Amino acid sequence: MNSPSKRSRQLNIFLMPDAFKGSLTSSEVADALATGIRRAAPTATINALPMADGGEGTVDALVTAVGGTRHTVEVTGPEHHPVAATYGLLPDGRAVIELASAAGLPLTATPNAEATTTYGVGELLNRLGSHRLLVGAGGSATHDLGCGAAAACGVKFFDDTGRAFVPTGATLGQIARIDASGVRRPRSMTVLTDITNPLLGPEGAAATFAPQKGADDAMVRRLEAATTHAAAVIARDVGVEVEHLIGGGAAGGFAAGMHAFFNAELKSGIDAVLDTVGFDELAVQADLILTGEGQLDGQSLAGKVPIGVARRTNTPVIAVVGAIGPGAHEVYEHGIMAIHSITPGPQDLDTALADTAQNLATTAENILRTWLAASVSR
Structure with a gap:
């Protein structure tokens, strides 16, 4: 034997x-x-x-697997205070961003899906816009449909008085008009998600994920109504329908927003990682x-x-x-x-x-x- x-x-x-x-x-x-x-x-x-599926650890997984470099910069965190966010540069010229690094739940002292922002993610997009981007959408503390990130990249949101503002979950319902004519789009963007949930409905972003971000039942209902309104304005002013987008509910609608404002492709996070390492x-x-x-x-x-x-x-x-x-x-x-x-x-x-x-x-x-x-x- x-x-x-x-x-x-x-x-x-x-x-x-x-x-x-x-x-x-x-x-x-x-x-x-x-x-x-x-x-x-x-x-x-x-x-x-x-491995990683688009959430925390995506930068480390890809940099470790294929070689590359890690970089840390200061950006606006989910609670509107500076945080240190890490991104990766891969040998093929792509850049990897984790939403969680700039707007993740662990970065919040008191989770609040209505108050948090993805603005810092947009600051990373601005910095890395000349690269083809892989953006991991897991682990967020936010529910702003990526409007914060979009605002950091030149998209303008106006209320019914004509005042420009940066929407959060609490103020999505106040969006009266969107001007995306000045948006600074990266070379290309692929958003990595680990879910297939749509933006709205009983399996949508608010109902499924907002309770993990400090939302009680009343807040979930407010977020659902505000998200429904914002999706309608996006469809009218940007010309992109996101309500039924598969995976659009990822990261409080961040995936839907990136698709609408930046023409981002949504892709299974694990499949993108496996493709990158030559699995x-x-x-x-x-x-x-x-x-x-x-x-x-x-x-x-x-x-x-x-x-x-x-x-x-x-x-x-x-x-x-x-x-x-x-x-x-x-x-x-x-x-x-x-x-x-x-x-x-x-x-x-x-x-x-x-x-x-x-x-x-x-x-x-x-x-x-x-x-x-x-x-x-x-």
Whole structure:
């Protein structure tokens, strides 16, 4: 019988995890998985490609995967105060922006979907407009349809008295006229989203995502009404219909606004990342792919990293996750071979977060030992 060590020399394993939010970045998750794999298969070839789906970590994932440089500049944050925002420049000349870096929920002291702005994202667009842009739309604290970003790039919004202003969620309903004739458009823009929700309705931006940004039921209703009004004015004055745009509800309607004001293409974030790293060519070299995220559930089917990876390859894909949520069994129909939760037993949240790296390593080791045992038995 062959020993696991002999078999392990033939193994080529790819690690393609998303971040475990609140605990580890995608790079740190990959490092922890690699630690466990080496315990079971010390001579295996390990290729780490940290992933992201358009939210936090997109800049780091792409810069790490294909090479590039990170840069930090000061812009207007979601609560209208200066923040340090990071962007990436890739070898092919593209620039990568994370909305979350300039208008993300962690940048707010008190989340308030009616008060926050994407103006700082527009400042980044101005700075990087000569590049082809990839703009990750996840993790926002905002619900301004990207009007803040558009205003920073020369779009003018007027109320019914003729006063120019920069709309936020609370004042979208006050937009009486839009003048986009002076807009400074980047060379090209692709908005990366991890959801397919439309702008309006029961699965729209306000109903689905505003509660995560401090909105109670009354605020959700106000935001829905104001968004409906703003979408109608955009259609009339800009000539672009965004109400039913697939994925337009991403980041409080930011995706819809970027499509309307900048002619941005909306694309699945994970697919764009996989395209950029050349995933289809790499995957055929792998014997096994380990992916994962903080929680895998039915919502992961909308475009989260594990599903995006599994859908594009026939290579066995195993998901290593912090928690398994409702509807997770559906992922088996989309290419996931197995799901493993890293939680070893009942733990309080603080302990689970503190032990994430250790638990990831232990789980990866157990997966590889099982894989090797199955390989030896064949």
